[in-house]
Every structure is written in structure tokens, then in C-alpha cells.
Amino acid sequence: MVHYQARLDATFSALSDVTRRGVLEHLGAAEASITDLADKFGMTLTGMKKHVGVLEQAGLVTTEKVGRVRTCRIGSCRLEEELAWISRYRQVWDARFDALDGVIAELKQQEKARGRKK
Structure with a gap:
């Protein structure tokens, strides 16, 4: 359980930052050097190295370093555990929203019925 939790924490922490999500989106289209990423996001090289780390x-x-250039590409992490975790909570929230929809429909029906009696 600890390994599972640590992995979720690392993934969600990494995804919690808008710059890191942007880096992933960019790398989804093409690999890039850290220098290219820093330029694209208007950051210092040191700042981008921290995000990539x-x-x-x-x-x-x-990442792969060839000479002085460190090239970044999308990793092999498949996110199955993260998707399973999200899916469990989505089922809970879907059920809650379905119940709320039922309450709202019932309240609307009662309101209509009261409007006819006036």
C-alpha cells in the first residue's frame, strides 16, 4: 500500500502544476531539450530543470543527455493505477449527482403542483 500511495502522490504532485502539465502536453507532440522547454515557457534553465526533475x-x-543537451520525452508510466483511483471516486460522485438530480426533479414537481393550486 505504501508504494501505491507514494506513486499516486508523486504523479498527482507532478500534475498539480500548470507548467508541468504544459510540458507534458508539449512532449506529447515531440521531444524537446530542456533549453527549448525553458524558452517555450519563459523560464530559467534552472527552473525548467526542476520541473522536469x-x-x-x-x-x-x-531524459537523455547527449553531449551538453538533455532531451526530454514522454515516459513509460501508463497511469493505470491513477486512473483506477480516479474511477473509484468518479463512481461515488456520479451516484451522488444522480441522487441530487432526483431531489431536484422532485422539488420541481412539487413546485409545479403548488403553482397549479394557487
Whole structure:
């Protein structure tokens, strides 16, 4: 359970930042160097290295250094565990929203009935 929880924490922490989500979106289309990513997002090289490091620790990005250039690409992390976790909570919330829809429909029906009696 601890390994599972640590992985979820790392993934969701990595995805919690808008810049890191943007980096993933960019890398989904094409690999890029850290310098290119820093330029695209208007950041310092050090700042982008930190973002890429967080993504790399979560398994969402891999990097390879050739000479002085570190190239980033989408990692092999498949996100099955994360999707399963989200799915369980989605089922709970779907059931709650369905129940709320029923209450709202009932209240509307009662309101209509009261409107006819006036």
C-alpha cells in the first residue's frame, strides 16, 4: 500500500502544476531539450530543470543527455493505477449527482403542483 500511495502522490504532485502539465502536453507532440522547454515557457534553465526533475521522478518524463543537451520525452508510466483511483471516486460522485438530480426533479414537481393550486 505504501508504494501505491507514494506513486499516486508523486504523479498527482507532478500534475498539480500548470507548467508541468504544459510540458507534458508539449512532449506529447515531440521531444524537446530542456533549453527549448525553458524558452517555450519563459523560464530559467534552472527552473525548467526542476520541473522536469519532478516529472521524471513521477515516471511521466524520461531524459537523455547527449553531449551538453538533455532531451526530454514522454515516459513509460501508463497511469493505470491513477486512473483506477480516479474511477473509484468518479463512481461515488456520479451516484451522488444522480441522487441530487432526483431531489431536484422532485422539488420541481412539487413546485409545479403548488403553482397549479394557487
